[in-house]
Amino acid sequence: MPTISPGIIAVLLAVTLVPASAAAQGPSAERGKSVFDAGGCLACHTDLKNKGEPLAGGPPLKTPFGTFYAPNISPDRTHGIGGWTDVQFVRAMREGVGPDGRHYYPVFPYTSYTKATEQDLRDLKAYIMTLAPVAKPSRPHDVGFPFSIRLTLLPWKWLNFTPGEWKPDPSKDAVWNRGAYLTEALTHCGECHTPRNLMGGIDRKRWMSGSADGPDGEKVPNITPDASGIGKWSVKDIEGLLSDGGNPDGDYVGGSMGEVVAHSSSKLSAADRNAIAVYFKSLPALPSAVPKKK
Amino acid sequence: MRKGVFGAVIAAAAIAIAVPAVAQSPNDTIAARVAKMKELGAASGAITAYVRENKGTPADMVKAGETMQGLALQIPTWFPKGTGDGDPGVTKNRAKMDIWAKFDDFSKAATALRAEADAFVAAARSGDREKITAAAATLGPKGCGGCHTPFRAPQS
Incomplete structure (x- = not known):
């Protein structure tokens, strides 16, 4: 009677466990490129309209709390993030705190990025470091009192920010979980498509149901599968729009x-794109949170 | 006599061309351009249905592409000064004032749409579905998106 030796079992286990141990890989700029694209870093940190250098700082972003300018995150050592360690970078993304201990305004969506895996964040930094450094100072935010005092961010963070990596839902399949991870942690769709409470925190009960206070005062549509949202859209329609x-x-x-x-x-x-579409089709259908035009 | 009729035809044609530009109020101009944009939208909808649902034929795609070819370079003429969202006496519309601040960029975007439409029609004439979907993939972002991203305000 053939028996399987413990050695073979160990080999089999090692093979099946490879994906799990992948988290321990060194950072890869190539993988980081796709994290960078999913995260939409370029559009906020680059003044695309005026053909600014990549990642040298973004255009004005008007919000009800003031006007923000995404800083230079190019690999420049003085003005960008060239001098940051991986640990400092991960802390900025995960906890919304800079290497100098400054708390970031949540206009930088660390409320989403906190859910990213450590591997994705290290890969992302590796990719950013391959881009050209730009020696250009970041533009200060134009924020009125009391929000100009960064300490006001501490109670805000206490109430509106839950740090921690995203946890897969074991009752759902791998495609759904990938879509949920991308949406929650990287593509941060909810930052614009979800209404905010009076303090500017995301209203999870109305997740993805639209917002009247999008970037630059834009109205952002409901993208839940409701009739006022994307109820009639197929998975293919969502994939197509994203593509x-x-x-x-x-x-x-x-x-x-x-x-x-x-x-x-x-x-x-x-x-x-398919995973994101599958995830959106699975969301609870909610009425639009955007007030109707008069 | 023949000359007279000919002259009258030319005069009538000249009036027909000149009248919309002269007699239209800003709000009529806006209504007319919304209708024109819907023609573009119908063509783009047909392309989307072909790409995503495999509806229609390459011949339909030639037709849709030709609609865009025909309209692309007209687009800047649908946006005379004084018809933006924020101009006095103008109904709420989605044309950002940046159109007139950067009219060169705006016109270039229309030219880019024409180039994309040319490439799309060439692909459609080949009858090859793969070539058509590849051309459609850049027609949206580089053609339509060239104007809609910087110059159109969101729906309200």
């Missing part, structure tokens, strides 16, 4: 979503 920006009715997305398509979602793999 080429076309709505099923022939219209073309513009404004901020046009930037998302151009610099982020069109660069994802087809499998990742």
Whole structure:
């Protein structure tokens, strides 16, 4: 009677465990490129409209709390993040705290990035470090009192920010989990498509149901599977919009979503766009949180 | 006599061309361009249905592409000064004032749409589905998106 030796079992186990131990790999700039694209880093940190250098600092972003300018995150040692360690970078992304201990305004969506895996974040930094350093100082934010005092961010973070890596839902399949991870941790769709409470925190009960206070005062549509949202859209329609920006009715997305398509979602793999579409179709259908026009 | 009729035809044609530009109020111009944009939208919708649902034929794609070819370079003429969102006496519309601040960029975007439409029609004439979907993939972002991303305000 043939028996399986413990040695063979050990080998089999080692083979099946490879994906889990992949988390211990060294950072890869190549993988980081796809994290960078999914995260949409370029569009906020680059003044695309005025053909600014990549990652040298973003255009004004008007919000109800003031006007923000995403800083220089190019690998420049003085003005960018060239001098940061991996640990400092991961802390900035995960905890919203800079190497100097400064707390970041949540206009930088660390509320989403906190859910990214450590591997993804280290890969992301490795990729950013391959880009050209730009010696250009970041523009200070233009924020009125009391938000100009960064200490006001501490109670905000206490109430509106839950740090920690995203946990897969074991009751759902791998595709759904990939879509949920991408959406929650990297593509941060909810930062614009979800209404905020009075303090500017994301209202999870109305997840993805739209917002009247999008970037630059844009109205951002409901993208839950409700009739007022994308109820009639197929998975293919969502994939198609993310890939080429076309709505099923022939219209073309513009404004901020046009930037998302151009610099982020069109660069994802087809499998990742499918995962995001599957995830959105699974969301609870909610009525639109955007007030109707008069 | 023949000359007279000919002259009258030319005069009538000249009036027909000149009238919309002269007599239209800003709000009529906006309504007319929305209708024109819907023609572009119908063509783009047909392309989307072909790419995503495999509906229609390459011949339909030639037709849709030709609609875009025909309209692309007209687009800047649909945006005379004084018809933006924020101009006095103008109904709420989605044309950002940046169109007139950067009219050269705006016109270049229309030219880019024409180039994309040319490439799309060439692909459609080949009848090869793969070539058509590849051309459609850049037609949206580089053609439509060239204007809609910087120059169109979101739906309100």
